[in-house]
Amino acid sequence: MAQQRKAMWEADLDEDLQDVDLSLAIGNYGQNGMYEDTQSRIDEATLLAVQQQMAQQAAFAQIPDVVKRFIAHFHQAVLDNNLAEITVAYESGWNRLTEKFYAKTEWPEAEVIAPLVNDDQIFLILYRELYYRHVYSRLSPDIDDRLHSYENSCELFNYLLNSDGPVPLELPEQWLWDIIDEFIYQFQSFCVWRSKVKSKTEEELTMLADANQVWSSYSVLNVLYSLIQKSKINEHLVGLQEGKSAEEISEIVGEYGTRPLYKLLGYFSIIGLLRVHSLLGDFTLALKVMENVELNQKSPFTRVTACHVTTYYYVGFCYIMLRRYPDAIRSFVSILNFILRMRQYHTRSYQYDQINKTADRMYALFAICNALSPTRVDDNISNIVKERYGEQFGKMSRGEEGIPAFEELFLYACPKFISANPPPYDDAELLAAHIEDPPVEPAQRHLALFLAEVRAQAxxxxxxxxxxxxxxxxxxxxxxxxxxxxxxxxxxxxxxxxxxxxxxxxxxxxxxxxxxxxxxxxxxxxxxxxxxxxxxxxxxxRYAGWFIRNTEHAQRVLDTLRAAPLPVAPKPTGPPAEAGKDGAPASAAPRPQKVAWGSVKAA
Amino acid sequence: MASAANWSSPSTRPPLIETLVSGVDRYNPSNVSILEDYLYHQIRSEEYDCLANLAILKLYQFNPDLYNPDVVINILIKALTSSPFPDFSLCISLLDERPASAASQDEPDPLPTLLPILTALHSLLQQCRFPTFWTLYRSTEVEALRDNYTVECVGFEDAVREVAVRAVKAAFSSIGSERLGTYLDLSGADLSAYVEKLGWIVSNSGVVSIPANPDNQIESTVVQENIQLSQLTKVIAHAAQTSQPAAVPVVN
Missing domain, CATH: 1.10.10 (Arc Repressor Mutant, subunit A)
Incomplete structure (x- = not known):
């Protein structure tokens, strides 16, 4: 069944894009004739459906009431396009209930909760998006999850791209980012999983042999380019740079691009391309697709922190591979300072961990760049780097003997590279040869190239x-x-x-x-x-910073002193002459002063 | 490459190629022959267009059936002489896995044997070890590459010399002609002619002076701190607020 849906999506997409001139180029190469045996599976499927229905009813009864209410409420918020309510459900409700009921198990399947939402197919697609994301992040997805999450993504993008006109859906910015982010994450995760031939069961091998277009690079690029094209986001960005007015821009971007949903999906897809091309080792193309994106935070196109972090991470990394260390450094410094500033606002976000991990990898990359191109840089950031990677940095600054440190940090901090093509699952003979003599892992290939450069500079x-x-x-x-x-x-x-x-x-x-x-x-x-x-x-x-800081400090101290009530007159102590004599006048007088220092310091 | 613009879009790039390189048509396998023809044009005409060549490798990456080892080798030869820029590594990055071994049925794939040689040559250029480069390049080990490929690539040896010239120009203000000769693999009249073509001047004692350029002019500078008013606003504002003579607290 599912396979049929997929095939129809392909057909629809092709038809619809005829006049967009785009990516026929991308969509249909070598994808013909892949679903030939769907017919024989249908009967099997009907049988299964009856059993499934019974199982579903049982499962439905198991759902806690609070979850049922949440889903119904969530559905209503989506129906109403009520962004505030959707955001609450998406950012807090879902996560709270996950912690409470589904920390170690799947959420109820979409089919099970369907009655709660009037079988609303669009909502069910969105629900599955969350469902699979939860599986990927908390549990370990099996092959069915991987194939089905792909189908669900296809359905979602098909709905967005191939309905009659723009769809009337509105979703929070963060969720839109997460949709694209997760789509690419699952693609990358699938590619890595797919490349490990040895650990596959017989059944998985058969399924992989059949499904050689699932999560293909072409299909992923097709989605991203289609979203970019539909939203006319590049034209939008160029228009902004040329200082066009809002009216002129809406004229340019048309009925899709004027809607926040498409506009943002388009923008996020550009970042998505940056990431996909980096994962595939095409660092020039990755930067080339960013041609129209301006990297500054003065006029952010989006407020999604995770999007900025991803953007700068991949841009910085691509610059490293292009041996443009100063540009890489600038990229890391600017986003790491941004993260430091934002830190206080983001502790509650569920993405905070992810952002922190990426930040830590960027500190490592920064250390690499700074070792290869020693320059005077941002003190703030280099102090943190010294704290975290001081040992490696020391080694890396000593030439040949630092190679292992370069290797360690590169492998830790590089993107999770993937191969564009699956192992030859559809050819038993080649597959055997593949197992016998497996190709070098992508990360190792890129590491070798990078280390060659480091050695030359040793x-x-x-x-x-x-x-x-x-x-x-x-x-x-x-x-x-x-x-x-x-x-x-x-x-x-x-x-x-x-x-x-x-x-x-x-x-x-x-x-x-x-x-x-x-x-x-x-x-x-x-x-x-x-x-x-x-x-x-x-x-x-540099003296100025020190003097300014201390002047400001002195001013604060003086303010505090002025604001403080006059000290109570000290009790008469021993004769003053005595104190003066043995050179220890410290006993009485400085005491209140000490307290003043202490309190200021603590403030 | 004073500016990267000429690298990312060389002035010699025809409009058709520009459309392919910058648009989604770059993914269309049926365009591979256009790009391959363009590569052979570069081979014959001493032009170079890295991004167009990367687009070929991208198509090979996504469509292993298209893989053509001769094209890959020619791309790598072209990329070799752009050292110290990382073009060679950028190309290798796109050579996913090993090229399909199925190709070996008809005739052996020359890439697996030539790739280590190309990599070795690249590594020597990367390390500015020009005399060793020439020794290796002239050796029997590299015969297959020379006879089948670099001989077809017009101006290949001169392109290597340009790599050396770039390195020398940046590091030297004058250089002994013997040393220069080992870098360029030239001697006697050939060397004099080459040096003359560069516009460099040879003294009677055989020392070649290299014209001043931004990289061989050195200067000690001291970067002094420059305090901006904005850094002081807090201090000044505070001083202004509290400048009214306040009752001086009694210090005891």
């Missing part, structure tokens, strides 16, 4: 530490210090020079791939035949 820290001591120095002498061949050392100096240059966005370049060559190092040198001349740019010691 001599730099040592050279740097020597050059720092001189203003000019004979190459031969330097070589003898390093116990190296002079010619080889000169070649390493050229590597060092290259490592101190990078392409970077310096101003208002359009697009994330654009940039200018800049110098990233405070230490520069030039070789005049055999003489190495060195110059260093120093940053004068």
């Amino acid at each position: 001599p730099v820290p040592t050279l740097r530490s020597f050059l720092k001591l001189y203003t000019s120095l004979d190459a031969k002498k330097l070589a003898s210090f390093l116990d190296a061949d002079e010619e080889e050392m000169v070649q390493q100096l050229m590597v060092m020079k290259q490592a101190s240059r990078s392409v970077s966005r310096v101003g208002d370049e359009k697009g994330l791939l654009d940039g200018q060559m800049i110098s990233t190092s405070d230490l520069d040198f030039v070789i005049n035949e055999n003489m190495v001349h060195i110059s260093e740019s120093t940053v004068g010691r």
Whole structure:
């Protein structure tokens, strides 16, 4: 049954997109003739349906009343497009009841709760979206969950994209983000699971052989591009950059793009593409699809924190793979500061954990970038990095011996890379060969490429530490210090020079791939035949921050002192002369002062 | 590459390719031959378009049936000479898994044997070990690559020399011509001609001076702190608020 629905979706989509010129290109390659044996399954399915119905009634009776009421209420809120109520149900009700009743088991199946919501198919699709997300995050999804969650996503996107005109549904921003985020997460999770051939049961092997288009890269990209196209989000963003008025923009984006639901889904799909392309190892394309997105938080297109975090994480990571460390650093610094500022508002969000984990990975990536391209950077962030990754950072700054530290941090902090294609499940012979000689895991391939780059730069820290001591120095002498061949050392100096240059966005370049060559190092040198001349740019010691902070502090202390009631006159103590004599006048007088300091400090 | 713009969209890129590279048509397998033709055009004409070539590899990634080892090898050869920029790694990133071994039925796939060689060559360029690069490149080990591929790639050796020239230009203000010769794999009259073409001047003693450029001009600077008024607003505002002579608290 389910397979039939899927096939119809494909057909509908193709038909509908004929005139959109888009992604016929993406949709239907090699997807023909995959559901040929649906006929024989239908009878089996009818039989099952009767049994299922009975089971469902039993299951329905099991649902706690409070959950039933919640679902009915949730449904009503969706029917009314009541964003406030939907948000409450989505962000707090669902999570509260999950903790209470479904911490370790699935929510009731959609078929079971159908009577509560008048069999409202749209609501049931949304319900399943939550249902499967819960399965993925709390339990371990089996192959049926994985295939069905794909079908449900297809149904949801089919409804959004191929109804007559825009659908009258409204959902909270956060939920819309979560829909796209989860769709890609499940795709990635499926790809990783699919790539592990050895652990599959016979049944799973058969099912995977049949379902080789489920969660295919083309189908995922198709959804994202379709949402982008429908919402005309790119045109929207360009319009904003050109300073067009709201009316002009709604003229441009049309009936879909003017609706928040489509507009946001379109925007989130761009971020989704950034992520999917990164997962597939296409770092240039990942940044290219972001062409029209402006990375600044002055005029945020969305207020969903998780979306910002994802965006900057992947942009930063892509820059690392493009060897544009200054851009990567800038990306991480800006979002990590943002997270620090937002921290106090987000502790209650269920996404807080996720955001924190991503932040921690970004600190690790930041450490990597800073080791490869030592620059003076944001103190706030580098202090936290020192705290968390100080040990690795120390090793990474020492060249060759730091390679294991690079490896450790890269594997910890890199995205969960995937392969675009499944193992050959439909060909027993090839599959056997695949098991015999499994391909290198994607993360390992990307790691190897990254480490090659790190190795090439490995001599730099040592050279740097020597050059720092001189203003000019004979190459031969330097070589003898390093116990190296002079010619080889000169070649390493050229590597060092290259490592101190990078392409970077310096101003208002359009697009994330654009940039200018800049110098990233405070230490520069030039070789005049055999003489190495060195110059260093120093940053004068910074006093202002210290003085400003302490001036402000002193002002606060003075304020407190002024506001404090006059101290009660001290009780007469020993003769004052005595105190003066033995040089300990401290006993009486400073005491109230001490209290004042203490209280200010605590404040 | 002073600016990345010429890398992400070279001025030599025809409009048709631009449409493919920037639009969703890049995913359409039937466009692969257009992109492949464009690659062979680059091979013949000393042009280079990394993003267009990555688009070919993307199509191969999604459609393993399209895989053509000769095309991949040519793409990698082109990417090799863009060092120190990471084009070569970016291309390798897209070579998912091993290419389908099914291809081996008709004729052996040359990529698995050539890939390690290409990687080794790339790694030498990455490390600016130009003399070793030339030794390896001229060795019998690399014969298959030379005879079947790089010989077809117009200006390949000059492209490698340009990699060396870029590195030398940035690091040296003058360099002994013998040393330069080992980097460029040139000597005698060839070297003089090449150096002259670059507009570099050779002194009588055989030292080549390299014209000043932003990378070989060094200067010590001290970056001084510059305090903005905005940093002081809090202090000044506070001072203004409390400037009325208040009763001085008795300090005892």
